[in-house]
Amino acid sequence: MDDHRERRGLRESATFDRLTIHEIQRAADTGIYDIRGFGAKRKVPHFDDLLFLGASVSRYPLEGYREKCGTDVVLGDRFASKPLHLDIPVTIAGMSFGSLSANAKEALGRGASAVGTSTTTGDGGMTDEERGQSRTLVYQYLPSRYGMNPVHLRMADAIEVVLGQGAKPGGGGMLMGQKISDRVAHMRTLPKGIDQRSACRHPDWTGPDDLAIKIEELREITDWEKPVFIKIGASRPYYDVKLAVKAGADAVVLDGMQGGTAATQEVFIEHVGIPTLAAIPQAVQALQEMGMHRKVQLIVSGGIRNGADVAKAMALGADAVSIGTAALIALGCNHPRWEADYEKIGSAAGFYDDYHAGQDPAGISTQDPELSSRLDPELAGRRLANFLRVITLEAQTIARACGKSHLHNLEPEDLVAINMEAAAMARVPLAGTAWIPGQ
Amino acid sequence: MKSISLAEHSVREVNQLLHDQARELTEGQWRITEPDGRHALACGLDQELHVVIDGHAGYYCAGMNQKATVEVNGTVGVGVAENMMSGRVHVHGNASQSAGATAHGGLLVIDGNASARCGISMKGVDIVVGGNVGHMSAFMAQAGRLVVCGDAGGALGDSIYEARLYVRGSVESLGADCIEKEMREEHISELRALLAQAGMETNPAEFRRYGSARQLYNFQVDNADGG
Numbered sequence: 134m135d136d137h138r139e140r141r142g143l144r145e146s147a148t149f150d151r152l153t154i155h156e157i158q159r160a161a162d163t164g165i166y167d168i169r170g171f172g173a174k175r176k177v178p179h180f181d182d183l184l185f186l187g188a189s190v191s192r193y194p195l196e197g198y199r200e201k202c203g204t205d206v207v208l209g210d211r212f213a214s215k216p217l218h219l220d221i222p223v224t225i226a227g228m229s230f231g232s233l234s235a236n237a238k239e240a241l242g243r244g245a246s247a248v249g250t251s252t253t254t255g256d257g258g259m260t261d262e263e264r265g266q267s268r269t270l271v272y273q274y275l276p277s278r279y280g281m282n283p284v285h286l287r288m289a290d291a292i293e294v295v296l297g298q299g300a301k302p303g304g305g306g307m308l309m310g311q312k313i314s315d316r317v318a319h320m321r322t323l324p325k326g327i328d329q330r331s332a333c334r335h336p337d338w339t340g341p342d343d344l345a346i347k348i349e350e351l352r353e354i355t356d357w358e359k360p361v362f363i364k365i366g367a368s369r370p371y372y373d374v375k376l377a378v379k380a381g382a383d384a385v386v387l388d389g390m391q392g393g394t395a396a397t398q399e400v401f402i403e404h405v406g407i408p409t410l411a412a413i414p415q416a417v418q419a420l421q422e423m424g425m426h427r428k429v430q431l432i433v434s435g436g437i438r439n440g441a442d443v444a445k446a447m448a449l450g451a452d453a454v455s456i457g458t459a460a461l462i463a464l465g466c467n468h469p470r471w472e473a474d475y476e477k478i479g480s481a482a483g484f485y486d487d488y489h490a491g492q493d494p495a496g497i498s499t500q501d502p503e504l505s506s507r508l509d510p511e512l513a514g515r516r517l518a519n520f521l522r523v524i525t526l527e528a529q530t531i532a533r534a535c536g537k538s539h540l541h542n543l544e545p546e547d548l549v550a551i552n553m554e555a556a557a558m559a560r561v562p563l564a565g566t567a568w569i570p571g572q
Numbered sequence: 573m574k575s576i577s578l579a580e581h582s583v584r585e586v587n588q589l590l591h592d593q594a595r596e597l598t599e600g601q602w603r604i605t606e607p608d609g610r611h612a613l614a615c616g617l618d619q620e621l622h623v624v625i626d627g628h629a630g631y632y633c634a635g636m637n638q639k640a641t642v643e644v645n646g647t648v649g650v651g652v653a654e655n656m657m658s659g660r661v662h663v664h665g666n667a668s669q670s671a672g673a674t675a676h677g678g679l680l681v682i683d684g685n686a687s688a689r690c691g692i693s694m695k696g697v698d699i700v701v702g703g704n705v706g707h708m709s710a711f712m713a714q715a716g717r718l719v720v721c722g723d724a725g726g727a728l729g730d731s732i733y734e735a736r737l738y739v740r741g742s743v744e745s746l747g748a749d750c751i752e753k754e755m756r757e758e759h760i761s762e763l764r765a766l767l768a769q770a771g772m773e774t775n776p777a778e779f780r781r782y783g784s785a786r787q788l789y790n791f792q793v794d795n796a797d798g799g
Contacts, residue, residue: 164792283616336673336711350611353615354612354616
């Protein structure tokens, strides 16, 4: 940042930089920690630190536009009689009605259904808009059980038992009073306008042995039809994945620290959990040691932004990925057309993260009827479908270049890292060497 | 009444038979024998059935019940009638932890004692316990009524929302934001009705009422520099 201060001999502290000073002043002003949405904004080793080794003489590629490169995926065929069959391995992550407007939820359903993939409910239950527009809908089973209804459980196509999320492993949900409208309050059986802080632990089970019995109950209630996913926030994925498999999961959803949230303490978002890149190899190792890799599917989320990220996650061993923040951006979140409105609320297009405040100019993370009406669910759904098609095509482009006839054929051998941190975390060689740090 | 033994049939078979009644009602009265502590018995019912379980049941007995009446002649494990929506579950014995957890409606009656976290995150259910309840009961209880004819353990009603708690005996301690409230005639009246529904012959005037102080509903912000 060149604002001539350095030329005047003013030196900014690396420890107490301007953002840090601002946060201390804000805390002193208000007496409350900073709450915001979005995901971790700090820089951590990520998929950008990996590169693919395209084919040449030692490997041969597939023709870009003529030879088939499959993208379909089956999720949950370990125990469920009706597993999910998706056309693309990019699903829409769990996001609640309450944190998002009904129009936004409908748009997610429209976009996902147009390309043959799934959406996921969130804290607060299932809405008609969402079920109506989502051909394949995953029903989250959360610690709060807000809006939890066995009728919806049976209407869902899969059940996702949420133990945590990447933005806040160990933390519960949060929805500020500004967004607790009459409808949201009714769905969650809460007084209107309260600052809702959800439980972080499930109310009727503790530990993996109980979880196995809980899953058995969910299967009994749904006559063993629905796949049961377990979602974990990435912190100790090697152990957590093993316990999830032991408890009877059909699939494991692994959310890295870059995963988004509707509202969480900034200190939680930035300081708890591990990067997605570091989490995947641990999870894959756990599955492989149990002989369950590709049998219990691994769905990875947290910072998936483009087809390269999709391909890299899958090359490291994921069966599918899930997107949240990128999906909201595709709908219209942080779009420059609302620049003037972002400025009015002290933010800017490209920086907006106050999802908790309910003033989203794009009409996505709000319950304000006027703001919500800005989002045309049909148009926004088309935007999401376009984005999903693009990132699938991008992933196929890379896979063909690596000589793969299906995205699932991508493998760690196709990857190198451009720095030691990424090499160590992803467990692939540093580019130009055969060296994997730690091995 | 149709009787079915879990010594001869699996839990899956029994639950499927009961679930099939939601599609086509062929038998309304059921007796399940030799449960031997099996889990997830009679869960997910969605029909006006009367199910009697003769013996001890494991976790999540009558979980997510809708419309049905389930009676247990024995003890039940963790999470009896968890997330019940409607109907009635009556345990003629003791219950383990998290009885009636997150339940939205219906009536849960436990003749004996209930362990910790009875009525945790309850969302509209009525729970009547003939004996004592363990610690952290009615934790984050949102709606509904919990009646305890005996004593309550520590941290009763911690972080409670709008649920109403009635305790006849002692309360070891109240949880955060839970306070004792005035017992007015309308409360005695609703308590009398609840006790009658549960079949408890107890004087409602002997109970004390507890509920939310509503001090944790919103974050407290100082705005020290706000003028």
